[in-house]
């Protein structure tokens with residue numbers, strides 16, 4: 001079975017720094033693989049163990065630096081890694097990103113059976129790309145998958161965890177799943193894995209190889225645009241409480257209807 | 262006549278979910294803004310899919326500001342079929358703006374539909390407005406960006422201009438019934454498509470929904486932030502127990518969830534629940550935009566933070582610069 005795993009490099013949000021002009025301080029920013037994508041990768045490794053003749057292709061769109069996470073994927077056991085990278089891709093919104101990824105899958109992994117993605121990327125959290133990719137490829141999709149029960153060459157049975165229910169769902173392949181939980185320890189690559197992975201070259205494709213005109217992608221091609229970014233200003237003037245804090249809070253609670261003993 | 266379309270999410274009893282009414286009332290307000298800006302006439306249209314639609318819900322939709330309710334008739338409710346049929350309807354009857362609830366199903370339909378219509382989609386907006394740009398009406402959708410401090414206002418170059426909005430961001434106002442109303446049943450070419458997804462079994466997790474529902478409706482919410490972290494004492498539990506004792510609800514920030522101290526059912530904010538209680542009190546919360554966007558509609562906000570420059574104080578009615586742990590311990594004695 002051919003499995004595609006989509007992974008993204010994201011800023012380490014716990015360590016974000018801003019410049020004085022309200023821009024991301026990219027020069028001093030650390031990056032990492034999106035944590036839900038680590039789960040996606042581990043599901044693929046799991047399936048590969050269960051089904052003979054499985055291969056895993058890891059795909060990422062991003063700057064050259066994103067090779068780091070593809071090397072990590074190769075070290076974990078992915079068979080092939082593809083980086084979609086072009087200056088012209090910069091600023092692509094979710095629709096354009098989905099077009100780039102789905103075209104790459106059609107072109108370079110046309111016989112895929114299963115696409116696995118993370119539930120969301122921690123930097124944008126729109127959750128749109130998995131479903132947009134599935135729609136462009138015209139395949140079924142189940143989001144918020146927390147377990148895989150059965151899988152064979154033509155179908156997969158997954159457990160889905162959503163707001164108000166836990167569902168067992170079977171899907172006819174090819175299909176896409178986005179995952180929200182992985183209940184086993186993640187594979188941690190060893191030095192040997194990285195050495196082995198070095199022989200496996202990351203394939204890099206740009207707008208040209210994907211047959212996109214530069215005007216169809218990036219900021220120009222995207223249907224949405226950032227009009228302005230700002231720090232919200234608030235006119236509220238807080239009353240500063242100076243003394244007897246607990247008494248103040250307690251009174252506030254009581255005047256707002258808290259239960260009294 | 263221009264229109265703003267709202268996706269009406271329905272439950273298994275064909276009843277429209279409350280969040281859709283919130284969007285209808287917001288769309289109604291937007292239609293008034295459009296008129297003021299350049300004289301444009303907009304109506305609000307709601308679209309539901311399925312075999313039937315609850316009568317009371319339809320009346321509520323009108324009362325919230327809907328001029329037209331459309332029921333797209335179809336056999337089953339697979340996401341692909343819903344999106345395809347809505348796409349067909351909107352291709353024949355184009356809308357200027359389409360808004361979706363950012364619920365589990367609303368997000369799926371929004372992502373699929375906007376991809377089919379080849380248009381943009383802005384997720385989890387906390388403010389929507391019309392503006393004039395080069396003399397053209399544009400939906401200005403504002404959402405927090407990552408990294409906690411910035412908001413971004415996003416425009417769409419193409420119509421329909423689309424956005425998703427979480428439950429609790431806007432308020433439904435049932436006094437906006439338009440003079441002329443109509444109901445349309447729309448029959449699409451596709452009634453059924455071969456289903457590649459089969460639901461085998463489903464367990465309702467009632468409990469979880471309860472926590473969220475309770476928080477969404479709460480009058481008083483006490484929120485624990487990462488500032489309550491302590492090597493020796495579990496202040497999260499102390500605050501939760503105290504909240505229970507006084508009949509208030511308990512919530513947390515994402516950082517508390519990320520550190521596995523509490524389940525994400527209690528998370529307040531952009532990626533958690535939106536709340537609008539009469540009284541919100543935070544204990545050791547820094548005031549990141551993503552958190553603020555889920556609580557800024559609270560009527561009274563009191564914040565306790567040890568750092569007098571903490572961002573949370575910008576949104577507060579009452580500023581308490583103090584050790585929140587100490588206050589929790591004292592509160593326990595007061596009660």
Ligand SMILES: Cc1cc2nc3c(=O)[nH]c(=O)nc-3n(C[C@H](O)[C@H](O)[C@H](O)COP(=O)(O)OP(=O)(O)OC[C@H]3O[C@@H](n4cnc5c(N)ncnc54)[C@H](O)[C@@H]3O)c2cc1C
Pocket residue numbers: 013122123124125406407408409485486487488489513514515516517528529530531532533534544545546547548549550551552555565566567568571583584585586
């Ligand atoms: C895409 C995205 C979505 C997000 N969604 C959400 C969301 O839905 N909800 C959410 O909450 N966050 C969300 N976040 C995370 C958000 O950016 C912040 O990281 C988070 O809200 C911070 O939580 P905190 O205030 O508890 O912790 P911190 O930022 O660590 O703040 C702790 C605060 O406690 C104070 N403090 C320390 N000790 C004490 C003491 N003894 N007494 C009193 N005060 C003390 C400190 O001064 C500090 O201000 C999101 C982030 C991203 C990128």
